[in-house]
Amino acid sequence: xxxxxxxxxxxxxxxxxxxxxxxxxxxxxxxxxxxxxxxxxxxxxxxxxxxxxxxxxxxxxxxxxxxxxxxxxxxxxxxxxxxxxxxxxxxxxxxxxxxxxxxxxxxxxxxxxxxxxxxxxxxxxxxxxxxxxxxxxxxxxxxxxxxxxxxxxxxxxxxxxxxxxxxxxxxxxxxxxxxxxxxxxxxxxxxxxxxxxxxxxxxxxxxxxxxxxxxxxxxxxxxxxxxxxxxxxxxxxxxxxxxxxxxxxxxxxxxxxxxxxxxxxxxxxxxxxxxxxxxxxxxxxxxxxxxxxxxxxxxxxxxxxxxxxxx
Amino acid sequence: xxxxxxxxxxxxxxxxxxxxxxxxxxxxxxxxxxxxxxxxxxxxxxxxxxxxxxxxxxxxxxxxxxxxxxxxxxxxxxxxxxxxxxxxxxxxxxxxxxxxxxxxxxxxxxxxxxxxxxxxxxxxxxxxxxxxxxxxxxxxxxxxxxxxxxxxxxxxxxxxxxxxxxxxxxxxxxxxxxxxxxxxxxxxxxxxxxxxxxxxxxxxxxxxxxxxxxxxxxxxxxxxxxxxxxxxxxxxxxxxxxxxxxxxxxxxxxxxxxxxxxxxxxxxx
Numbered sequence: 001x002x003x004x005x006x007x008x009x010x011x012x013x014x015x016x017x018x019x020x021x022x023x024x025x026x027x028x029x030x031x032x033x034x035x036x037x038x039x040x041x042x043x044x045x046x047x048x049x050x051x052x053x054x055x056x057x058x059x060x061x062x063x064x065x066x067x068x069x070x071x072x073x074x075x076x077x078x079x080x081x082x083x084x085x086x087x088x089x090x091x092x093x094x095x096x097x098x099x100x101x102x103x104x105x106x107x108x109x110x111x112x113x114x115x116x117x118x119x120x121x122x123x124x125x126x127x128x129x130x131x132x133x134x135x136x137x138x139x140x141x142x143x144x145x146x147x148x149x150x151x152x153x154x155x156x157x158x159x160x161x162x163x164x165x166x167x168x169x170x171x172x173x174x175x176x177x178x179x180x181x182x183x184x185x186x187x188x189x190x191x192x193x194x195x196x197x198x199x200x201x202x203x204x205x206x207x208x209x210x211x212x213x214x215x216x217x218x219x220x221x222x223x224x225x226x227x228x229x230x231x232x233x234x235x236x237x238x239x240x241x242x243x244x245x246x247x248x249x250x251x252x253x254x255x256x257x258x259x260x261x262x263x264x265x266x267x268x269x270x271x272x273x274x275x276x277x278x279x280x281x282x283x284x285x286x287x288x289x290x291x292x293x294x295x296x297x298x299x300x301x302x303x304x305x306x307x308x309x310x311x
Numbered sequence: 312x313x314x315x316x317x318x319x320x321x322x323x324x325x326x327x328x329x330x331x332x333x334x335x336x337x338x339x340x341x342x343x344x345x346x347x348x349x350x351x352x353x354x355x356x357x358x359x360x361x362x363x364x365x366x367x368x369x370x371x372x373x374x375x376x377x378x379x380x381x382x383x384x385x386x387x388x389x390x391x392x393x394x395x396x397x398x399x400x401x402x403x404x405x406x407x408x409x410x411x412x413x414x415x416x417x418x419x420x421x422x423x424x425x426x427x428x429x430x431x432x433x434x435x436x437x438x439x440x441x442x443x444x445x446x447x448x449x450x451x452x453x454x455x456x457x458x459x460x461x462x463x464x465x466x467x468x469x470x471x472x473x474x475x476x477x478x479x480x481x482x483x484x485x486x487x488x489x490x491x492x493x494x495x496x497x498x499x500x501x502x503x504x505x506x507x508x509x510x511x512x513x514x515x516x517x518x519x520x521x522x523x524x525x526x527x528x529x530x531x532x533x534x535x536x537x538x539x540x541x542x543x544x545x546x547x548x549x550x551x552x553x554x555x556x557x558x559x560x561x562x563x564x565x566x567x568x569x570x571x572x573x574x575x576x577x578x579x580x
Binding site: 019020022023024025026027029030031033034035036037038039040041042044045048058109110112113115116117119126128130131132133134135137138139140141142143145146147148149150154155156158159186189205208209212218222243244246247249250253254263264267268271277280281284285287288291295 | 319321322323324325326327328330331332334335337338339340341342344345348355356357358393394396397398400401403404405408411412413417420421423424426427428429430431432434435436437438439441442457458460461462464468518521522524525529539542543546550554555558561562565566568569572573577
């Protein structure tokens with residue numbers, strides 16, 4: 001190599017190093033704000049989960065694994081023996097179960113809806129898409145409130161049914177698992193439809209035609225051609241619905257009340273009346289762990305599809 | 312188009328349009344009912360007693376509602392503005408380059424607030440900020456603005472980055488060839504082209520901040536209710552159509568912003 005090209009290389013390398021340094025400087029404020037006001041404090045929660053609760057909230061700085069044990073077990077106050085914490089377990093169970101149900105319901109309703117939008121002519125497609133986007137950006141609290149107004153005892157559904165003489169006393173829908181499921185399905189529905197649509201829009205319908213030419217039934221075409229093609233969208237939508245469902249706080253608080261709590265409400269309770277910050281911290285970490293597992297499963301499943309996981 | 316099966320629509324799946332139309336109907340029914348009853352003359356949220364604007368007047372004259380609304384807008388404006396500026400910088404730093412070390416990590420980190428459940432971040436901030444409050448004695452709106460800015464960044468970043476990726480570097484190179492300084496090239500070439508993306512990011516961030524309930528509920532000090540946390544507190548009690556009236560106005564504002572966003576981000580150039 002001549003000295004001339006090596007100095008040129010040297011100069012190019014220096015320019016590039018400078019470019020990368022500038023790029024780090026330019027992204028520093030965003031990274032710093034996220035580190036300080038969103039992600040960094042998670043480390044404190046981790047530390048807090050190994051401390052003792054203070055008597056008026058906050059913590060006492062003594063190491064203790066009690067908060068982690070209390071996630072699943074409870075100590076008898078009289079004889080000090082440990083047993084399974086039924087209350088916590090049932091809340092964990094409800095959170096996971098209702099979130100899975102919400103994911104399945106939104107998928108079953110969202111798939112035909114996304115398919116319908118994707119097969120509209122170009123011009124009307126934009127309108128349907130817009131109609132899905134509006135609730136997506138509308139306040140979740142207001143949408144939950146709208147559901148609450150419909151299903152409460154003195155709400156519209158019960159009032160109409162009673163006026164029609166179909167029932168004599170209001171059907172209790174509020175403060176049940178059904179209410180939470182309805183609310184979560186309602187508020188997270190657009191999160192399922194949008195990624196499904198993104199996948200369905202790219203489906204090459206010549207493949208579908210080929211299927212029909214080979215005498216496949218509609219159902220078979222759907223199962224063997226369309227569904228495998230939109231699998232990335234199904235996975236993305238399921239994750240987008242499952243994660244916020246699992247961490248739900250507003251919807252179960254408004255529709256489930258104090259008796260039908262989910263994890264988010266149990267965590268809040270520890271920082272409020274419960275005055276057990278370490279337990280709240282360990283429950284938060286447990287929730288985060290479940291979310292991480294779900295995300296890793298997504299990467300794993302989507303990974304088999306090849307490169308277009310987010311297509 | 313040469314379609315051999317003109318009468319046989321390969322896209323059709325029996326029942327799908329019906330399900331879709333029912334879903335759209337159910338999606339809008341609760342919101343429509345909520346809006347209709349905000350105009351109810353009576354105190355009921357389910358029995359119609361005549362048309363009236365009394366609940367809008369009631370909300371307008373409710374100092375707490377007005378105060379909370381002003382605070383919401385203040386926080387959203389500050390947070391969205393800061394988030395958009397830093398997200399624009401971050402987007403410039405993470406697009407239109409070959410893969411350098413740390414680039415993937417940056418993407419992942421910027422999007423991380425979208426992955427972690429909001430309640431967990433809320434708890435973390437409650438602990439962290441209460442420590443800072445004790446240490447410094449400051450308990451102003453700064454904490455809420457900081458928290459909102461952090462979770463708004465990924466939302467502002469998305470449309471800006473998408474816009475940047477659709478712009479190639481040839482125009483900037485041309486500007487540099489014509490002896491424009493980097494700053495001048497940025498101001499006269501990059502920024503005008505990027506502008507729709509920035510505006511879209513700003514609007515998204517604003518709406519996201521305005522809608523937040525959980526993080527605000529945990530971070531706020533006494534007397535720092537925003538409109539959503541005020542509503543959350545009220546909804547525990549017996550509700551009157553005043554809540555519907557507030558919701559209706561809130562809905563209209565969101566729809567206006569989203570519609571504007573839709574048109575801005577749809578415009579190709």
